[in-house]
Amino acid sequence: MMTEQAAAPAASAMPRPTVISAQGLNLVYETNDGPVQALKDVDLKIGKGDFVSFIGPSGCGKTTFLRVMADLETPTSGTVLVNGVTPEAARKARAYGYVFQAAGLYPWRSIGGNIRLPLEIMGYSKSEQAARVQRVLELVELAGFEKKYPWQLSGGMQQRASIARALAFDADILLMDEPFGALDEIVRDHLNEQLLALWARTEKTICFVTHSIPEAVYLSTKIVVMSPRPGRITDIIESPLPKERPLEIRDTPEFLEIAHRVREGLRAGHAYD
Amino acid sequence: MKNVIPVLTVVLAILVIWYGSAVMLNKQWVLDQAARQDRVLTTPELIAETWAQDKPKLPAPHQVAVELWDTVAMKKPTSKRSLVYHAWVTMSATVLGFGLGTLLGFALAVGIVYNRVMDKSVMPWVIASQTIPILAIAPMIIVVLNAIGLSGLLPKAMISMYLSFFPVVVGMVKGLRSPDGMQLDQMRTWSATRAQEFWRLRLPASMPYLFASMKIAMAASLVGAIVGELPTGAVAGLGARLLAGSYYGQTIQIWSALLMAAALAAALVGLIGLIQRITLKRMGMA
Numbered sequence: 001m002m003t004e005q006a007a008a009p010a011a012s013a014m015p016r017p018t019v020i021s022a023q024g025l026n027l028v029y030e031t032n033d034g035p036v037q038a039l040k041d042v043d044l045k046i047g048k049g050d051f052v053s054f055i056g057p058s059g060c061g062k063t064t065f066l067r068v069m070a071d072l073e074t075p076t077s078g079t080v081l082v083n084g085v086t087p088e089a090a091r092k093a094r095a096y097g098y099v100f101q102a103a104g105l106y107p108w109r110s111i112g113g114n115i116r117l118p119l120e121i122m123g124y125s126k127s128e129q130a131a132r133v134q135r136v137l138e139l140v141e142l143a144g145f146e147k148k149y150p151w152q153l154s155g156g157m158q159q160r161a162s163i164a165r166a167l168a169f170d171a172d173i174l175l176m177d178e179p180f181g182a183l184d185e186i187v188r189d190h191l192n193e194q195l196l197a198l199w200a201r202t203e204k205t206i207c208f209v210t211h212s213i214p215e216a217v218y219l220s221t222k223i224v225v226m227s228p229r230p231g232r233i234t235d236i237i238e239s240p241l242p243k244e245r246p247l248e249i250r251d252t253p254e255f256l257e258i259a260h261r262v263r264e265g266l267r268a269g270h271a272y273d
Numbered sequence: 274m275k276n277v278i279p280v281l282t283v284v285l286a287i288l289v290i291w292y293g294s295a296v297m298l299n300k301q302w303v304l305d306q307a308a309r310q311d312r313v314l315t316t317p318e319l320i321a322e323t324w325a326q327d328k329p330k331l332p333a334p335h336q337v338a339v340e341l342w343d344t345v346a347m348k349k350p351t352s353k354r355s356l357v358y359h360a361w362v363t364m365s366a367t368v369l370g371f372g373l374g375t376l377l378g379f380a381l382a383v384g385i386v387y388n389r390v391m392d393k394s395v396m397p398w399v400i401a402s403q404t405i406p407i408l409a410i411a412p413m414i415i416v417v418l419n420a421i422g423l424s425g426l427l428p429k430a431m432i433s434m435y436l437s438f439f440p441v442v443v444g445m446v447k448g449l450r451s452p453d454g455m456q457l458d459q460m461r462t463w464s465a466t467r468a469q470e471f472w473r474l475r476l477p478a479s480m481p482y483l484f485a486s487m488k489i490a491m492a493a494s495l496v497g498a499i500v501g502e503l504p505t506g507a508v509a510g511l512g513a514r515l516l517a518g519s520y521y522g523q524t525i526q527i528w529s530a531l532l533m534a535a536a537l538a539a540a541l542v543g544l545i546g547l548i549q550r551i552t553l554k555r556m557g558m559a
Binding site: 067070071072091094097098101104106107108117120121122149169 | 455456458459460461462463464465469473474477478480556557558
């Protein structure tokens with residue numbers, strides 16, 4: 001149904017190995033009001049090192065798609081491959097880190113303890129745990145906060161800690177489900193900048209669910225526009241913006257042009273009402 | 274110490290009502306006595322006599338205080354006439370029953386949370402068990418256990434356990450289920466085992482619930498121990514004191530045993546509160 005459309009110049013020209021691929025993906029929930037088609041015929045390829053944003057109104061299946069990749073939902077039909085294997089195998093191989101909408105830090109664990117949690121579960125040695133906690137805390141600029149408890153940190157800092165937790169075990173893929181949705185605009189800008197810097201440093205593949213157009217355009221190399229009932233992809237935009245992106249880039253004509261196209265895509269998806 | 278004045282105000286109000294009620298309830302007996310002896314009582318005399326009977330309907334606070342002083346401070350704690358001895362007997366059954374009840378409640382809660390069959394089947398029985406009047410079942414337990422050679426502490430502790438496991442089951446099922454879908458999904462993204470999920474997420478998340486239900490369980494356990502002492506032939510314990518007091522119309526003895534039971538409950542529940550504070554503080558949750 002959708003093909004890679006135009007606007008894919010220089011930056012994405014070189015071939016990159018595919019990390020995530022979905023083909024003919026359908027997911028139907030049985031509810032009391034009858035079946036709900038959460039995903040319909042979704043085809044998508046995500047290359048290594050891509051920063052992909054999924055944008056669309058609520059009910060468009062963007063979170064569901066992320067959860068399918070994470071093996072938190074099972075598709076009704078179609079295939080998804082993560083690193084060439086099933087999502088379940090990828091989950092067991094600890095191929096991805098998942099950042100949820102809320103930071104979800106355990107109140108009874110310090111920041112360091114929270115970041116150590118997946119490492120304990122995965123059986124890293126004590127010294128390895130300590131070294132990794134230090135490293136990811138520096139990565140999200142929270143060095144020195146290891147012994148603090150979550151309630152002693154602001155919402156933005158908590159969300160950074162939860163990103164650090166997802167980074168701690170060196171997964172190549174970072175799945176983020178509206179991680180900054182609950183934060184105010186200024187904190188959000190700051191975290192977006194930091195996230196880009198982190199992405200550049202770690203060269204991870206990031207899938208990012210959002211419903212903010214500027215956020216999607218600012219962050220992504222690829223923007224997947226989705227629409228609801230049934231949840232489907234209506235447009236895929238390869239961003240021509242350079243990798244280096246100061247916040248001011250949001251005032252350039254190129255940026256506004258992509259934002260416009262995203263908005264058009266979202267509007268097209270709403271044509272029925 | 275902001276709350277000293279409100280607390281003292283309440284205590285004062287209770288004392289006023291208590292002394293007033295003592296006058297009202299004991300008045301008739303004093304008047305009857307006076308009529309029999311052809312005495313005419315002035316009001317102060319009447320009041321003084323209502324507060325100084327041997328077997329009043331409602332003893333005055335100072336009478337209970339004197340009885341408490343005599344039986345707590347003036348007797349050796351090992352003497353059978355010492356209230357400390359009886360409180361100790363009741364407390365040992367209470368604490369043992371509470372420990373057993375907490376373990377049983379905890380085990381049932383884990384079963385209910387982790388096992389579908391238990392989830393569907395156990396709770397109705399647990400609730401049904403609490404609708405049986407404990408006064409009816411306590412003598413049966415004592416008799417049955419006696420028949421198989423168990424007597425003394427354990428039968429009483431069993432009755433305490435019977436009452437105290439219930440709040441722990443209810444509280445812990447709620448507590449172990451308190452982690453939300455997101456936290457459980459998160460564990461799944463890390464491919465955590467069920468044991469890891471239990472020890473690292475469900476159990477710590479349930480701690481506030483555990484302590485709340487343990488406080489209720491401790492109070493219930495004390496009631497169970499006292500009830501368990503009633504049918505044992507009034508050998509020892511606060512329940513035995515209550516029973517003996519009621520046989521011989523020793524209301525002062527009954528009231529001092531009641532106050533002792535209340536103090537014991539307050540001390541035991543307070544102890545759990547202290548453990549709760551220390552634990553939650555160490556967990557960074559308080």
